[in-house]
Amino acid sequence: MIEVIDAERCTACDICVNVCPTNVFDKTDGIPRIARQSDCQTCFLCELYCPEDALFVSPFADAPQAVDVAALKEATLLGSYRRAVGWVEESRHLRAADRSYRLFGH
Amino acid sequence: MTKPPDRAEKLSSSAGSVVFDADVLVLGGGPAGTWAAISAAEHGARVVLADKGFCGTSGATAAAGTGVWYVDPSPERREAAMASREKLGGHLQDRRWMVRVLDRTYVQSNQLAEWGYPYPVDDEGKPQRNSLQGPEYMRLMRKRTKQAGVTILDHSPALELLVDGNGVVAGATGLRRQKGDRWAVNAKAVVIATGGCAFLSKTLGSNVLTGDGYLLAAEAGAEFTSMEFSNAYAISPAFGSVTKTLFYGWASFTDEQGSVIPGASSKGGRSVIARALRQGPVYAQLDQADAETRRHMRMSQPNFFLPFDRTGIDPFTQRFAITLRLEGTVRGTGGLRIIDDNCATTVPGLYAAGDAATRELICGGFTGGGSHNAAWAMSSGYWAGQGAAEFARQLGTTSRRQSFRRGTVGLRSGNARPLQGGALARSVQDEVFPYELNYFREAGRLGGALRRLDALWSDASAAGAPDEQELLRAREAAAMLATARWMYRSALARQESRGMHRRDDYPEQDDRYLHFVTTGGLDDVWTSARPLGSKQYAEAAE
Numbered sequence: 111m112i113e114v115i116d117a118e119r120c121t122a123c124d125i126c127v128n129v130c131p132t133n134v135f136d137k138t139d140g141i142p143r144i145a146r147q148s149d150c151q152t153c154f155l156c157e158l159y160c161p162e163d164a165l166f167v168s169p170f171a172d173a174p175q176a177v178d179v180a181a182l183k184e185a186t187l188l189g190s191y192r193r194a195v196g197w198v199e200e201s202r203h204l205r206a207a208d209r210s211y212r213l214f215g216h
Numbered sequence: 217m218t219k220p221p222d223r224a225e226k227l228s229s230s231a232g233s234v235v236f237d238a239d240v241l242v243l244g245g246g247p248a249g250t251w252a253a254i255s256a257a258e259h260g261a262r263v264v265l266a267d268k269g270f271c272g273t274s275g276a277t278a279a280a281g282t283g284v285w286y287v288d289p290s291p292e293r294r295e296a297a298m299a300s301r302e303k304l305g306g307h308l309q310d311r312r313w314m315v316r317v318l319d320r321t322y323v324q325s326n327q328l329a330e331w332g333y334p335y336p337v338d339d340e341g342k343p344q345r346n347s348l349q350g351p352e353y354m355r356l357m358r359k360r361t362k363q364a365g366v367t368i369l370d371h372s373p374a375l376e377l378l379v380d381g382n383g384v385v386a387g388a389t390g391l392r393r394q395k396g397d398r399w400a401v402n403a404k405a406v407v408i409a410t411g412g413c414a415f416l417s418k419t420l421g422s423n424v425l426t427g428d429g430y431l432l433a434a435e436a437g438a439e440f441t442s443m444e445f446s447n448a449y450a451i452s453p454a455f456g457s458v459t460k461t462l463f464y465g466w467a468s469f470t471d472e473q474g475s476v477i478p479g480a481s482s483k484g485g486r487s488v489i490a491r492a493l494r495q496g497p498v499y500a501q502l503d504q505a506d507a508e509t510r511r512h513m514r515m516s517q518p519n520f521f522l523p524f525d526r527t528g529i530d531p532f533t534q535r536f537a538i539t540l541r542l543e544g545t546v547r548g549t550g551g552l553r554i555i556d557d558n559c560a561t562t563v564p565g566l567y568a569a570g571d572a573a574t575r576e577l578i579c580g581g582f583t584g585g586g587s588h589n590a591a592w593a594m595s596s597g598y599w600a601g602q603g604a605a606e607f608a609r610q611l612g613t614t615s616r617r618q619s620f621r622r623g624t625v626g627l628r629s630g631n632a633r634p635l636q637g638g639a640l641a642r643s644v645q646d647e648v649f650p651y652e653l654n655y656f657r658e659a660g661r662l663g664g665a666l667r668r669l670d671a672l673w674s675d676a677s678a679a680g681a682p683d684e685q686e687l688l689r690a691r692e693a694a695a696m697l698a699t700a701r702w703m704y705r706s707a708l709a710r711q712e713s714r715g716m717h718r719r720d721d722y723p724e725q726d727d728r729y730l731h732f733v734t735t736g737g738l739d740d741v742w743t744s745a746r747p748l749g750s751k752q753y754a755e756a757a758e
């Protein structure tokens with residue numbers, strides 16, 4: 111489930127509020143709020159759309175988890191999904207790196 | 217010069233609601249809905265698309281990504297592709313539809329390439345188009361939908377259909393969750409593309425898929441088919457949501473003690489895993505993947521690795537506990553019955569596409585996941601959009617048409633106790649999640665579950681509408697309940713095992729059941745047998 115909106119990085123662009131399929135976030139006067147965490151379906155898409163790498167979705171789907179933001183940053187886990195799919199400048203080539211055709215029919 | 221697309225018209229925007237006038241209304245903005253909207257617009261219609269979540273991130277494809285049934289048009293390859301799954305599907309498929317879907321999927325996929333989808337190129341320089349990255353694909357589809365002139369309503373779940381005095385569909389109404397008000401769209405035709413029903417199991421990207429479109433179509437009188445093929449379960453790490461199953465083809469499965477579970481496998485041995493999970497924990501490890509395969513896996517499905525990388529598990533060298541999450545009709549094949557080549561349903565003006573529609577025509581009784589569903593979503597979306605646009609054009613002007621709301625359960629005003637969506641959803645899950653009820657079926661157990669589900673339906677029907685905040689939950693739970701009843705009633709009617717439907721009391725395939733099971737009804741759920749399409753034609757020719 112979504113666990114973190116990092117106040118240091120978040121610019122209150124509200125993209126996450128818009129793109130979350132299950133409407134987990136609320137806009138506020140400042141940075142968005144995780145208003146309905148239990149509605150999170152752990153699809154990781156808010157994180158993928160966050161241009162500031164300010165969000166972290168924990169992979170635990172059924173229960174909230176305590177998360178250490180400093181450790182996440184240390185391990186460069188914030189934004190790792192974006193980098194893996196090529197949605198950042200440095201890894202753009204990964205957008206066309208799908209090798210499924212080598213794996214199908216196994 | 218191309219003329220700018222005509223847009224749907226906003227009629228009024230008073231406090232509490234917004235009203236649009238359109239030719240075609242598409243409900244759902246996954247692949248099926250976006251292809252339908254674009255196709256309807258290309259065929260001259262003014263289109264509104266309403267999605268429960270956000271068109272572009274919502275639904276199974278956006279989060280998961282899909283293999284696609286994209287096959288080069290050489291006769292041998294096409295023949296092999298069709299033949300390969302006929303036995304698995306229990307010989308219920310229809311060759312004519314398979315040919316159409318293969319042709320259409322080829323065209324649509326190549327269209328995606330022209331639009332700039334970054335398909336990979338293999339070592340020989342040949343483009344490879346049998347896989348789509350979910351976020352990338354659906355981001356592009358949103359963009360193209362907008363460019364086609366379609367008005368998109370995000371965070372706008374449909375609640376009920378509007379129907380005119382002759383029973384012709386006339387639009388729909390719903391909520392705008394982030395605005396706290398309601399929408400209504402008067403339309404000459406409606407496409408249901410709301411996906412399948414995965415019963416809030418948290419299988420990847422699917423908690424928006426609660427069968428809402430089934431319920432509102434049924435309220436207008438639509439019928440369903442192959443609803444017994446609705447017990448797809450997918451493997452995921454026990455704690456996680458990522459039910460991507462391809463890579464488990466390289467896994468070994470072990471029990472608590474570390475002994476390999478005989479017969480357990482992702483393909484062809486998943487029921488063994490289900491049985492083992494009833495005894496205790498089951499572990500997987502992708503120990504059969506060599507270094508090169510591992511590299512390909514990482515590039516092909518970045519989402520598969522999120523649960524592992526974020527918990528410090530190396531899935532190739534360490535074992536991890538797994539579970540099976542129910543995917544219902546999402547990777548099953550049941551859905552709205554379609555009656556012509558344009559995916560019309562039995563209700564005039566109502567069309568169905570993607571997982572909302574049956575996939576029996578190309579999958580029979582075996583899962584549509586893996587490639588067929590994705591092909592079906594783009595093909596049926598294209599056809600349904602075209603069919604809806606043509607229907608709208610033929611209907612002509614509808615300015616003085618009166619329309620009536622068809623919603624029932626959860627929407628009735630009055631003083632009755634309000635419907636509790638959360639509690640109802642859990643009660644339905646109790647009847648559809650357990651492997652001993654749904655994976656391994658048997659008349660006595662199915663009958664018991666149906667009695668409890670029917671009682672829940674009586675209660676829900678008598679309940680009143682909850683307040684606006686709880687309305688969506690209540691309708692979702694009601695849709696899950698209706699879906700469960702069509703599933704199990706159909707499962708009882710098929711007294712054999714075929715495709716994914718397996719009966720402990722009838723373990724063999726029985727050719728007396730080489731037909732489709734149609735179902736429908738709300739207060740009274742009915743089923744009937746329907747001959748296969750190919751058989752019908754054969755008989756007519758005799």
Ligand SMILES: Cc1cc2nc3c(=O)[nH]c(=O)nc-3n(C[C@H](O)[C@H](O)[C@H](O)COP(=O)(O)OP(=O)(O)OC[C@H]3O[C@@H](n4cnc5c(N)ncnc54)[C@H](O)[C@@H]3O)c2cc1C
Nearest residue numbers: 244246248268274275276283374411570571586587589590
């Ligand atoms: C983990 C996973 C992996 C899969 N892998 C494959 C694969 O490899 N190959 C393959 O062929 N298939 C695969 N599938 C199946 C495939 O994803 C679906 O068949 C496909 O997404 C269907 O497209 P759709 O547009 O019908 O539905 P979806 O993509 O599910 O979209 C439905 C849309 O309807 C919206 N909606 C729901 N209710 C309402 C409402 N009341 N009002 C308005 N909108 C509503 C939802 O928000 C959503 O946006 C997989 C499924 C899962 C879950």
